Amino acid sequence: MNLHKLIFTQNACYKAGRTIAPKGIMVHSTGANNPNLKRYVGPDDGLLGKNQYNNHWNQDKPDGRQVCVHGFIGKLADGSIATYQTLPWNWRGWHGGSGTKGSVNDTHISFEICEDGLTDADYFAAVYKEAIELCAYLCKEYKLDPLADGVIIGHYEGYKPGIASNHADPGHWFPKHGKSMDTFRADVSKLLTANEADQPTTPTSSNEETIWNFLSGKGLNAYAVAGVMGNLYAESALKPANLQNSYEKSLGYTDDSYTAAVDNGSYTNFVKDSVGYGLAQWTFWSRKQALLDFARAAGKSIGDLNTQLDFLWKELQEYTAVFATLKAATSVKQASDAILTGYEKPADQSDAVKTKRAGYGQGYYDKYAEADVPTPVPTKSVDQLANEVIRGDWGNGADRKNRLTAAGYDYAEVQARVNEILSGKTSTSTAVTYTVVKGDTLWGIAAKKLGSGARYPEIKSLNGLSSDIIYAGQKLKLPAK
Ligand SMILES: [Zn+2]
Known part of the structure; x- marks a missing residue:
């Protein structure tokens, strides 16, 4: 899932500020041929593109109506698919109206999938997948059973039980591509089960809190910190004395004995041995030389956590493009990809590796960042603004x-x-x-x-x-x- 956050703070629904204990999720589709997120989500954050009519939903009454949902799925300016969270998940949305038995607004999280002309199979497959991932994420977050009665429902399924207005979405669209709300619920359930199966990957390390606090303290937002940490975990399991595993045998050292030998000068080939070392698995000779000089100047062990963090921070600022992306990061994946392709640059930069590292990062995000910050987290400094x-x-x-x-x-x-x-x-x-x-x-x-x-x-x-x-x-x- 390519999840971003742009809370509709100007919408009267957001301002009303009522909260719910989410019991389910209602799936909507927009009913208009416009797959672009910028139609509904704004102002432009640099990814959405500019809405020249300024008629997005981040205003008191979008199109003169009292409407607001928790999220949108559609196209970014570059054509890629993304999800935007537009209300805190536990805010009460204005999306489903009401029926004889009450209102789905009191119980369900809601999101809209931006419709196109309804015939493009590729677009449908992409947004359907994104919607499944969003629902799996929310089911996990709020401990919802996707297959239980009334938990995940299309808008059109809310009328009969008397909890929503009489709308057709998204029942007029899914069947055109061989899908239905039943396949949708089954797919969410399947994904949840698969995710649970490889859950133990959420890494824990005694250093993670120190590293999180260090990077946060430098002013990076939570997406950026998580993106950096996911990569560091993939490189070193967050162990500053980590010697590249494949070389331990050929060099005849363990993490600790290698570190000690570099510190006491008995091993002299640290800079030129081309072996990865430390949090970021520094390998190239000039970077290892710089790390060694940095640690010596500080009078610290080459394997000292705080010394390596200071060094990492110094290096990151020198990678100006990566650093600019981090400072303005709007998702864990974006920050993680930037570190992977611009800073760590391992031989394998495939989508699978990107997904894996962003997944580690997401684990840290979930653990250390507040899930529902009621307002968007500003990322720019006052001077920059x-x-x-x-x-x-x-x-x-x-x-x-x-x-x-x-x-x-x-x-x-x-x-x-x-x-x-x-x-x-x-x-x-x-x-x-x-x-x-x-x-x-x-x-x-x-x-x-x-x-x-x-x-x-x-x-x-x-x-x-x-x-x-x-x-x-x-x-x-x-x-x-
Ligand atoms: Zn609807």
Whole structure:
């Protein structure tokens, strides 16, 4: 599944903010010949493409109607298929109307599949597969049985039991390609079972939390952190002293004895032995030389976790294209693919390898990122946004304010920085920010970043927090240490 997130914060349904305990999923299709996601999902995030009519559903009443679903499946600007989450999954959507027995809106998560002319078999196969993956994901998340009565239903199946309006979707489409809601439910069930069979692959390592916190602390969003970690797991199982397994025998070393021999100088061929070592399995001589120099300069073991993380971070910034993708990542897969093809560059970069590494990354994402952050997680710095505003990317006046707010940014903060830059103040002393990860507390952050937990009220006041509640993905300004 190619899952992205763009929450419809401007839609009256989102603003209503009512929540449900999801009991099922209702499948819709749009009923209009327009397979492009940008028709419904906006504003453009760089992948969707621009909707010139601006009639997407991220507005108070799309097309004058009170409608909102939790997701859309359709085409990105480049023609590839994606899923966009557009409401937190446990928000109450406005999608199925009601019947004599109540409303499906109170119980079911909903998504629309963008219809095309209904005759393209390739398009159908792609969105059908994407929809199955989405439903399997949601069934796992909310512990739903896809085969149980009334759990996964097409809109047209909601009328008879009296929980939805009388619509035909998607029953007018699936049979044209030999499918039905029955095959759909069976396919979701099959995928869930298959996923469970190879579930033990969700890797655990004592280092994973340290690595997650390190990368999050550098300001990468959760997609990017997960994408990096999935690759590191594939390379080294997150073990910094990992010596490439196939060479252990020929060199006569274990992970630990190799590390010790490099550290004490008895093994002198570290740089030129062409053997992968460490978190990222650094192999090429110039990178191993740089790692060795870096560790020596820091007075640390070549196998030290934090030293390798510092080195990794330094390297990543030098891979400018990869780094730019990470900074703006909107999915785990996107970040993972960028690391695989632009940074790790192993011989095998096949789709199977991409899927596998992104899968490891997703495991970390599921474990450490909050599942339902109620607003989109902003990924750009205030300075970056201010420069984009000045360049004209965000429009003017109320339009600028709406668009920045919809994308999850603090308009006033960005505008203040714009004014500062335009007035010629060149101060670059932007405050240090910290991205909250699961399990964090204000006390813990103050202890870690300011040297004393007792300083947590300073963080609260600097960020205007009225309570001690923080959530994963939240960016906090930190006072000077
Ligand atoms: Zn419908």
